[in-house]
Amino acid sequence: MLMEKQYTRSDVDVLLSAEQISKRTAELGGQISLDYADIEQPLIIVGILKGGYVFTADLARSIDISVEVDFLRVASYHGGTETTGEVTYILDLDRDIEGRDVLLVEDIVDTGTTMKSLLRHLGLRNPKSLKIASLLEKPEKNTAGIKVDYLGFAIENKFVVGYGLDVDEQLRELPFVGVMKNT
Ligand code: 5GP
Numbered sequence: 339m340l341m342e343k344q345y346t347r348s349d350v351d352v353l354l355s356a357e358q359i360s361k362r363t364a365e366l367g368g369q370i371s372l373d374y375a376d377i378e379q380p381l382i383i384v385g386i387l388k389g390g391y392v393f394t395a396d397l398a399r400s401i402d403i404s405v406e407v408d409f410l411r412v413a414s415y416h417g418g419t420e421t422t423g424e425v426t427y428i429l430d431l432d433r434d435i436e437g438r439d440v441l442l443v444e445d446i447v448d449t450g451t452t453m454k455s456l457l458r459h460l461g462l463r464n465p466k467s468l469k470i471a472s473l474l475e476k477p478e479k480n481t482a483g484i485k486v487d488y489l490g491f492a493i494e495n496k497f498v499v500g501y502g503l504d505v506d507e508q509l510r511e512l513p514f515v516g517v518m519k520n521t
Contacts, residue, residue, distance in 0.1 A: 345508045350499060350516035354491060359501060359515065366471060366488045367400025374439060380404035382440045384431065386456065387411035389445035392502035393473040397443055408433060414452045425455040440465040445502045446474040450482025474498065
């Protein structure tokens, strides 16, 4: 049997500390709470699995208006470090979003392919509004021209892990965002 390579914290250099992320998340949560203060029904937060699960949990907890949390699962990397350009839907929403304010929460917008597909996929269901929050963006790569409404940090074009982001399904649990040492 082929043994899977195992990664640990020591394979990673810290790029954004847990403190930096938590401070920025609180700022974004404050801004979102202000922007949606007058909506008539709870804001629907749609976390994008798997990578967005940590940011979704922390962002939702820093918002002080009524929210409902749901998840969508897509795959675009299929375990490698380069996007395939193909977005596969593995889990869809279990509610109707017609006429509702929806905020998509992603870990990272890289080429923008995933986000472009998600906007089309959900836009067809006629939400009242559809905006994007992403912890990270690689502006150098965003070829789909996606505009992130609530952005945590713009980063260089490097493969990052931690805070929900994986390498071969590992290191999602790191409380910070880091760069693999050998990349
Ligand atoms: P895009 O479709 O914008 O090219 O890629 C979006 C998805 O690719 C993200 O949701 C994330 O799952 C994955 N991705 C993009 N860049 C990175 C990265 O630097 N590290 C990791 N772990 N995943 C990434």
